[in-house]
Amino acid sequence: METLQTDLVVIGAGVVGLAVARELALAGQEVIVLEQGAQFGEGISSRNSEVIHGGIYYPAGSLKARFCLEGRELLYGYCQTHPVAHRQTGKWIIASHDRQRGPLERVYDSAAANGVALEVAEGEALCRALPGVQAVAGLYSPRTGIISSHELMVSLLGELESAGGQLVCRAPVIAVTSDEGGHTLTVGGEMPCRLACKRVVNAAGLGATPLAGNWQGYDPGFCPPAWYARGVYFSYSGRHPFDTLVYPVPEPGGLGVHLTLDLAGQARFGPDVEWIPAPDVTVDPGRRQAFVDSIKQWWPALEPDRLQPAYAGIRPKLAGPEAGFVDFLIQDESDHGVPGLVHLFGIESPGLTSCLAIARHVKSLMA
Known part of the structure; x- marks a missing residue:
């Protein structure tokens, strides 16, 4: 050879x-x-999700916090000087009920520790920003965006x-x-x-x-050991009222079933979190009902029949579901x-x- x-x-x-x-x-x-x-x-x-993240969730001083914050600015700068489609959409992180106020406050504290400024909204201000969304409080990240990977x-x-x-x-x-x-x-x-x-x-x-x-x-x-967390996405056909990303407060293993937009404005939901023994990007249409139940907690007007299986991704984890x-x-x-x-x-x-x-x-x- x-x-x-x-x-x-x-x-x-x-x-x-x-x-x-x-x-x-x-x-x-x-x-x-x-x-x-x-x-x-x-x-x-x-x-x-093709999201340019704001650097909100990661412990201060971690590589994820450091590289996300530095990379975010490098990426926006790169897109402005190269033919790469992107849009600074902003993102809302919401608490759909009072029990989620504590986790939402922890997100705010984490962002502040990383030097990321978030806007806080409740009541009428939040309703004006996110009409049709059921939430008691929200945090807005203006530097979050989307990109064509x-x-x-x-x-x-x-x-x-x-x-x-x-x-x-x-x-x-x-x-x-x-x-x-x-x-x-x-x-x-x-x-x-x-x-x-x-x-x-x-x-x-x-x-x-x-x-x-x-x-x-x-x-x-x-x-290190290898762990795999599959995340499934469902697309939402037709029109919707959103022009920004919407995330519920984080859940173990991920950021919860959230709403993102592609560059054409189509909405998609996901990813969820499913721990699997080996990489497998199969999308089970049966997971739709769990998506419906989750999304309706904060967007009651969701029409379930418009949710269609889209694709799945795998997160290369270094520890299992209880590791934090x-x-x-x-x-x-x-x-x-x-x-x-x-x-x-x-x-x-x-x-x-x-x-x-x-x-x-x-x-x-x-x-």
Whole structure:
């Protein structure tokens, strides 16, 4: 089998992998991105809410808080200078009854600790802002928005290639060996080969943990466990009264069944949270009734027959349903002792919002 040489390999061509590869290529590195799928962005990056998050929910000082806040501003700036469709829609977080006031106050405190200003509304002011919504109190996040993740990835890939980088699809990484001489990747697919490099970034999304668990020369004791939380989305056909996003207060494992908008203005609801043993993006139409029951708590005018199964995404969790908050896990040589190796684990929400900030961080680790 032929062995090819390059400077740096990024494994995974989702939005984070492409952002990292672009950042390193623009810094003058010779970069090859290996993607097991037929094209870029077929995994987590194409199965999310496409929301630019405000940086509200995460503990102050965490990587999620830091990268979400930095990434949000980088992303808005990027969209203004590149052909990436987006809109700053704003978002309401609501308490639909008095029992949720406490959790809503905790959201406000968390946002304040992160330096995120939220507007508070009750009574008539809230009714004017969200007509038809049943809520006793709400918090408004003006810097939340939506983005075309596909257009973002197309733009990142274009800049990567303009800087001399290369994307190779249908190129699954079967095995990796790391030693004093660098890293050797065994690549399968249509043109199997070995690829030798000095540095490698594991940005394989759902596959990052399984790949690291079989990585020769990397102590498996540093590899976190893999948990999977499926989130299902239902689209809402026809007209609706919303021009902003609406979230109930968070629930364990996620942010609750919320309303988001696509760039054409169509409403969709989700994701819910379902813990599963292995990645599976099947959408069970039977989950619709649970959606109806949840949504009607705050939007009584919902017409259930207009809810249609849309798609499902998988969150790559690093701990199970009882664990509470778990941060991104980004490992480099200072953690595991392997020179030139960075693992990106548990890059779930707000990974899309954070992608450009994560890329800058990885570049600093590779410096």
